[in-house]
Amino acid sequence: MIKHADSHVDHGLTEGQLRYLLDRFADRAAFFIETIELPEDLGTVPCGLYGPIMGDAPIGDGEVSHARRGTRAWTSRLVDRPARPTRKVTVIAGPHGEPCPQCTTSAWNILHRASCPTCGGIGEVKHPCILYTAFGGPLAPQEPGDPGCKDPEASAAFWRDHALAK
Numbered sequence: 434m435i436k437h438a439d440s441h442v443d444h445g446l447t448e449g450q451l452r453y454l455l456d457r458f459a460d461r462a463a464f465f466i467e468t469i470e471l472p473e474d475l476g477t478v479p480c481g482l483y484g485p486i487m488g489d490a491p492i493g494d495g496e497v498s499h500a501r502r503g504t505r506a507w508t509s510r511l512v513d514r515p516a517r518p519t520r521k522v523t524v525i526a527g528p529h530g531e532p533c534p535q536c537t538t539s540a541w542n543i544l545h546r547a548s549c550p551t552c553g554g555i556g557e558v559k560h561p562c563i564l565y566t567a568f569g570g571p572l573a574p575q576e577p578g579d580p581g582c583k584d585p586e587a588s589a590a591f592w593r594d595h596a597l598a599k
């Protein structure tokens with residue numbers, strides 16, 4: 434697993450924590466999701482998840498508001514509580530392809546793609562395993578409003594009782 438310009442590492446991880454994850458999963462070469470416990474000397478990561486999976490009581494509708502977080506196109510179930518520190522970190526990583534930087538950027542190079550030394554002529558550079566994202570806490574099902582949501586029923590059931598820190 435490598436860090437890539439497309440890795441999303443804006444979830445409050447320190448450089449040291451990120452380094453640890455990259456070292457620990459350096460030999461991975463395929464998709465994986467794993468939740469691990471950071472060594473004590475690396476500190477904690479903020480976790481915004483509330484609800485039974487975190488040992489809390491279910492988060493009822495009376496405590497919840499719905500709003501968009503960041504650049505997401507859908508609304509999340511939000512609760513007016515602070516993020517909590519945790520040593521648990523979930524890592525999601527897997528294959529990533531991008532247009533070959535050498536032969537897809539100029540007309541001359543496109544004409545000579547067949548002999549491109551960077552990609553072997555396929556016009557794409559493939560990485561077997563990049564860090565997609567890493568965040569504090571366990572893996573939660575995708576939110577029901579997420580267009581990529583694969584199991585809307587399970588997501589709806591989970592997010593009836595869970596919410597995210599504002």
Ligand SMILES: [Zn+2]
Nearest residue numbers: 533536549552
């Ligand atoms: Zn190329």
